[in-house]
Amino acid sequence: MTVERLLPTPEAYDLIDLTRQICAEQIAPRVATDEATEHFPRDHFALLGKAGLLGLPYPEEYGGGAQPYEVYLQVLEEIASVSMSIGVGTSVHSLATSAVAKHGTPEQQASLLPGVLGGEMLGAYCLSEPQAGSDVAGMTTKAVLDGDAYVLNGVKAWITHGSRADFYLAFVRTAPDRTSGISAFYVPADTEGLSFGAPEKKMGLTASTTTQVLFDDARVPAELRIGEEGEGMRIALGALDSGRLGIAACATGLAQAALDAATQYAGERSQFGRAIGDFQGLQFLLADMAAATESARAAYVLAARLRDAGRPFSRQASVAKLVATDAAMQVTTDAVQVFGGYGYTREFPVERYMREAKVAQIFEGTNQIQRMVIARDLLR
Template identity: 45%
Template sequence: MNELQKELQVQLEKFRLDKIEPTAEHDDANASFKKEIFNELGALGFCGMTIKEEFGGAGLGYSDFCVALQEIAKSSVSYAVTVSVSTMVQGIIERFGNEEQKKKYLPELTSGKEIGAFCLSESGSGSDAKALKTTAKKVDGGYILNGSKMWITSAGIAKTYIVMARTGATGSAGVSAFIVEDSSEGLTFGKKEKKMGWKVSPTREVLFHNCFVPSENLIKEEGQGFKVALGGLDAGRVTIGAIAVGLSERALDESVKYSLGRSQFNQPIFDFQGLQFMMADMATELEASRFLVSKAAELLDSGAPDSKLCSMAKLKATDVVMKITTDAVQIHGGAGYTSEYPVERMMRDAKVLQIVEGTNQIQRVVIARHLKKQYQG
């Protein structure tokens, strides 16, 4: 970590210990998202870290952003994910939007006053996202959207939605991307999903019923929507990897401390080699994921992103966090299975990291595709 990153980490550690950690278990049990926490993260400059300063961002890189997300995730994967998705939305607008769109939508998102959401998945098209069915029909002055999006992070609390909808034929070439505001007529939200983890982060269906979107909210041209959506995914995968690294670090920390303090057979359980080996593996796998995430972030910052490495970073870090949090519960024994200790929540929060931003099977598909290209051209 460089000096700036160390400073960011210290600042966020204090913030999370003061503002998030004390009620983390209660908020998880009540599925309670506190907008003021997000607003405060924004006021500290953490809600648009990778966006240019002229739009209110911090003008930093993904390497810096990953350090921030790792730290937030130690206390709350949900807030880390809210920040990560909102920043991904900003990244899409900054990269593909026109000047008017950037000026209109970025400042309220970079400042953390408002939240962004990304609407690609539908009930019938998750991994096969290009099969989406939501339609956008061209009318005078804009488009009429009809259909629905499933499992949308921050739906209902976000103000700005990037929505992928079909303006043309089947397949990816018929997809366009739109910026849709929460106040749009014909836009409604489904009930909050009851989930295994990420309980503080609301996930809802987003429904479009003759929802009018003005022409100026089309991102790029018609038919470019799938490219726009994929354009955010490399960075999105690395940031999910960073969240996994933060969560793994916390779970290892809890495990070592607990095992040093808990005695059985007249000795700390840490001294049993069976548990030592488990924690040695946890520490090693954690560092392996950290290096992979850092390298992928570094390449994103260098302007030469490596999609294969982004997938590898997401795959490794999220498979590792599932193993580490599961082992953390094991090391805590019966206590680890109760909400008295945070490892129970951590294990639940880890699971969906293997599913979002492309499941880990899809990451393997992407990596294998790159390998084939490498060998066969």
């Protein structure tokens, strides 16, 4: 991917160069095979962690990079342009990490964050349930305090890294109140009573394992509760604002990959004795694809800069997620059109890009939910 970026420091440009090198040399050669065989690339997450790319927006004292969020997101875009599965996985890992970094006690941060930020520990974020997706407050998974531990029972659904993660940030009900009765827990993968459903058979992101997470009298030490009882909803929604920016960046990277592939193909494929890129109809299609991709990038970078400045950014995060994921769906669809019949085959990656784009309009809050968030903020 060749994108002209405006970054705040020379170090940020070095991080982009490092990311491109790792992606080109280590990740790209295996992406098509991993997706085709549904192989989970755990080693690539370890590689990104060792390079310092998993902990970019977190404090240096715990092994993070202390980078602005706008830099982290542009690194994430670079990763997703090569592997959407790894890009989304990196975003989810950061989402699970953020609660500990922001709401954990100093003792929790000191003991949990170094391994997480260094890539030795991979995280998962457990919020949705089979009957509680967009309606988060409708969750029924419960935790009951029993001595020095909480006993968890229930089912979480659509969990990225399910059965593959080393810890699960789980949001469960500790009191009946819909919004103030939810608490957050750091659940190690070896917790007794924790198990997983079969991997979901998905149309895209097939190298990213997604399962149900099952709690059956799973005992979690009280010291692994993150924040106070009843703060879970606030923690979850606060993290989701940043998580939506992660998905926006990933969707932008996917759109850029599709645009790059279509542009290259348009210059190489000939019809009627001319490169198809010489035809105005196709030129206009490529121009619209570029405009959508660059608009998506501008939207998430603006929201990230507001976040970095300590200003409210919830509405802008929803705008970025909406704009970027809709753009990814349109751009990848148009890329298939540029390739014509070949675009509908697995000989070229654009059919995979199109399949991968669809879920971005669904997870981290559907785009219908994003419209609700935006409208309510405008009318407030």
